[in-house]
Structures are given as C-alpha cells and as structure tokens.
Amino acid sequence: MRLLSLSAVELGDKIRKKEIGVEEAARAYLQQMKKQEPKVAAYLTVEEEGVLARAREVQKGIDEGRYTSPLAGVPVAVKDNICIEGVRTTCASRILENFVPTYTATAYENLERAGAVLLGKTNMDEFAMGSTTETSAFGITKNPWNPAYVPGGSSGGSCAAVAAGEACAALGSDTGGSIRQPAGYCGVTGIKPTYGTVSRFGLVAYGSSLDQIGPIGKDVRDCAALLEAIASHDPKDSTSMARQDTDFTKGLAGDMKALRIGVPEEYLGEGISPEVKAAVEKALETMRENGAAVEVFPLGMVDYVIPAYYIIAAAEASSNLERFDGVKYGYRAAEYEGLHDMYRRSRSEGFGEEVKRRIMLGSFVLSSGYYDAYYLKALRVKALIKRAFDRAFKKYDVLLAPSAPTTAPRIGESLKDPLQMYLGDIYTVAVNLAGLPGITVPCGLDEKGLPVGLQFIGDCFQEKKILQAACAYEEMRGKWRLAFEREEV
Numbered sequence: 001m002r003l004l005s006l007s008a009v010e011l012g013d014k015i016r017k018k019e020i021g022v023e024e025a026a027r028a029y030l031q032q033m034k035k036q037e038p039k040v041a042a043y044l045t046v047e048e049e050g051v052l053a054r055a056r057e058v059q060k061g062i063d064e065g066r067y068t069s070p071l072a073g074v075p076v077a078v079k080d081n082i083c084i085e086g087v088r089t090t091c092a093s094r095i096l097e098n099f100v101p102t103y104t105a106t107a108y109e110n111l112e113r114a115g116a117v118l119l120g121k122t123n124m125d126e127f128a129m130g131s132t133t134e135t136s137a138f139g140i141t142k143n144p145w146n147p148a149y150v151p152g153g154s155s156g157g158s159c160a161a162v163a164a165g166e167a168c169a170a171l172g173s174d175t176g177g178s179i180r181q182p183a184g185y186c187g188v189t190g191i192k193p194t195y196g197t198v199s200r201f202g203l204v205a206y207g208s209s210l211d212q213i214g215p216i217g218k219d220v221r222d223c224a225a226l227l228e229a230i231a232s233h234d235p236k237d238s239t240s241m242a243r244q245d246t247d248f249t250k251g252l253a254g255d256m257k258a259l260r261i262g263v264p265e266e267y268l269g270e271g272i273s274p275e276v277k278a279a280v281e282k283a284l285e286t287m288r289e290n291g292a293a294v295e296v297f298p299l300g301m302v303d304y305v306i307p308a309y310y311i312i313a314a315a316e317a318s319s320n321l322e323r324f325d326g327v328k329y330g331y332r333a334a335e336y337e338g339l340h341d342m343y344r345r346s347r348s349e350g351f352g353e354e355v356k357r358r359i360m361l362g363s364f365v366l367s368s369g370y371y372d373a374y375y376l377k378a379l380r381v382k383a384l385i386k387r388a389f390d391r392a393f394k395k396y397d398v399l400l401a402p403s404a405p406t407t408a409p410r411i412g413e414s415l416k417d418p419l420q421m422y423l424g425d426i427y428t429v430a431v432n433l434a435g436l437p438g439i440t441v442p443c444g445l446d447e448k449g450l451p452v453g454l455q456f457i458g459d460c461f462q463e464k465k466i467l468q469a470a471c472a473y474e475e476m477r478g479k480w481r482l483a484f485e486r487e488e489v
Helices: 008-016 022-040 048-063 106-113 156-163 180-186 220-230 274-289 302-323 339-350 353-366 371-395 418-423 429-433 463-477 483-488
Strands: 043-046 075-079 117-122 169-174 189-192 212-217 260-264 293-297 398-402 438-445 451-457
Touching: 008 022, 008 220, 022 043, 022 048, 022 075, 022 117, 043 156, 048 117, 075 156, 106 169, 106 220, 117 156, 156 169, 156 180, 156 212, 169 189, 169 220, 180 189, 180 438, 180 451, 189 220, 189 463, 212 220, 220 438, 220 463, 260 274, 260 371, 274 293, 274 398, 274 438, 274 451, 274 463, 302 353, 302 371, 302 418, 302 429, 353 371, 371 398, 371 429, 398 463, 438 463, 451 463
Parallel strands: 075 117, 075 169, 260 293, 260 398
Antiparallel strands: 043 117, 169 212, 189 212, 189 438, 398 451, 438 451
16 A cells, blocks of 8 residues: 555554654655645645654654554644744744744644654644635645635645645644534544643634644544544643543444434535535435434524624634734734834734634624623523533434535635635534534535535544544445545546
C-alpha cells in the first residue's frame, strides 16, 4: 500500500515495526504538499527543516523506547488558532500576522508527547468565524475534490490537508460545527468531543462556552487514536474534566445489532438538498439491514438553534476579542491620534469584515437595554435545547443527522449572503450548545462528485458509543478513497 494512503494508525504500526522510517514518512508528506499546495492552499506556515529535525528526533525516541504511542512518527497538521511555542500562530487574521506564542496548547503538548511530527499550521476562517475558510486574511483554501468549491470551515485547512494527502491527520477546533461540517465537505472524518474532554488552554478563544479542540483523520480509528492522545484533565483550564474513560480505541470493532438510532425529523425536512437527503436515507437503510433500530422522531427546538447560537457565540467573541487592541501584541495602526484612535484604527484595519460583524452583534446583545432581551433569553433557550437532547437520549443510543444541508458551495457564493451561511450550520450548532460529542463520516457523493457527510451525535461523555456506531457504519459502507487517491486513479 502506498505510504500516503495509510491511515494514521496503519502508518504508526509500520513505523513501530521499522517497515517505514519517520523521516521517510515526513518527506513523503512534504513532497505531497509541494504538489498539492498550489491548488489547495491548506497551510499558512510550514518549516521543512523543523519537520525533518523533529522526524529524526522522534525516530531516535522510538528506537530508544521513549515513544510507544500508536501515533509515534505520524505527520500531523494543526489549525492556526492552536498555539505552539516558537511557531507563528495567526488565527488567519492580520491582527495576529506576526504573533509567535511563548507557550504551547495542552492538546498539542499531549500529541507531541505521543511522538507526532508537526508538518505545519493550517488555514482557517479568521478567528474561526465562518463556514467556508473564505474569511482568512491570507487567502482562500480550496476543496481538494474540486478547487472551484469551498472546503467548509472554520477548520477547512485541516480537513483539506487530510483530504489532499498533505497530512496524515490533523487537529481542528469546533465552536458550532467547525470540524464536522468541513469534514463532511472534504470527505474525511472529524470528531467534536464532549465539552471539557480536551483542554482549551492554548486555543485562541472564540466562544469560550462552545469551543473544543478535536481530531480530523482518514477514518474513525484515526480519530479515536488522536482523541485518546489529546484528551486529558488540565489544571490550566477550569472547564477541563477529569475523565477515566478515555481509552477510545478499545472496542471499536462490532456491529449495529440492538443499537437504537434516532433521526430528528426536522433534520430531514425543509432546507436539505435532495442529494444529501438521499445519501443519508441510503445510509439509514444500510444500518436497518444490519440490525439497527432506526426511528424518525421530533426533536423540537430546532427553529431556535441558529438564533441562540449566534447570539451566544457573538457575545462571547466580542468579549474574547477585546484583548486585541494594538497595545500588548499584534497589529498596530501606523497612524493615529491618541490612545482611543489607536484602538479604533488598529481594530478596524486588523480585523476582517466577518469578525467585525460578529463583534458588533455581540456588543449589541450585551449592551444595556438589550442584555435581557437577547443574551439572557438565548441562554435560557440553550438550556431548553439541552433538555430536548436529554429526552432523546433516554430513548436512543445515538442520533443521526447530515453534517450540512447541502454539499460544499462554490467559492464566493456564501459570502454574498452571511445569513444564508449562518443557516448552513443548522445541523451542527446544537451539539455545541448542549456540550455533546459528534462525529462526521463520509456517506456518499453528489452528482458533482462532492462528498456528503453523515453525523453521529451522542450524549455527554458517550464518545465511545458514537465511535463504535460510526466504525460499524464505516465497515458496512466499505473502503472510502480520499480526494487525492481518486485523483491519481
């Protein structure tokens, strides 16, 4: 099997058996990046010499028995809002164009401790605000399946890198679907863990009550292995949970017999494209034929999900992005008159349109006279959404939904109508509002040859259930070839 076609778990196994060298694997991915980057533009920062130096260090550690993880020696990409000491971290924004952190995110520290080799930092929507990776200040990432289409967002660079064979696996962040939606658009697998499972220390904050770092891989086993590596309790993150059940790679093999699957009827109703609906229904039929009990049911509260999410996320964003003022670090306007003018000019010039739009929305809903009417009401709706899921999980083991109402839109279409872009998150944002885990796996192609994503949603701390269900479906679906593999046939 060709090196680039190996999953992260398969590559790690071959490295441990000395069938493939770590530097050999790193060079193969660097070569693929040189081939694909002119077309895809998934990366913002790559340091080839550093990659090869790290590969040699990991190889030495494997030979000496210091690195024993299944991921030791595996080349990975990291979204550019996850801090790594000494590596430029921009959040795809002019305001952080030259920011180099003096500390490392705990999630990446854990991955580094497992022996992974960093290839580079990937492009994203600016400050993770967007669903297409078109709001990046440093250019648009393109979908490896067809460069005329978006890869999704905000973790579009990480998902595109895996789909294009430019990384064996990657880390992204998910605030309202930012791992699961681009994973669906790019035909890869991505998981958003239960809130608190992975430390947020070192993740540049967008919506603090919603953000979670998660893995992107070629298949479910890769995501399970990465999640097992990065999950940990962290005293530096007050929302971090101490869990004893993070052995996510165990018990993945199995079937769907006796599995109770619920499908919210609202997710297959108005707004979904016929091709996405057909692909999801075909997957549901496959599960029924293999013993699963599949039932369509009314979830409720779906009409309130998008308004509640964007009020809460924007409110938290306006607070979190207050720190970028041109004083302590980041971009500062060249010309200004006095302190307040320097604040205004630096932020106006440094932030992009979408970020400014959300900051203004957040400032409005938190302002005097509107706080009760919008922000507090959104928090109450968030609690009601969580209760709706609690009721559903009393009856079902997992819930199923598309990862998006359509396949990837053409570049330029979504930014014409921001509201339409927001509505495209309807199947993913509720998972973040309720703090639940969700995983997207590819389930088919539309007539344009673009992937359709299928989302498995679990109750809090039930990652094992959705991983097992997604793995069982993956085996039923059969081998899935990524974009770069189909391109080479």
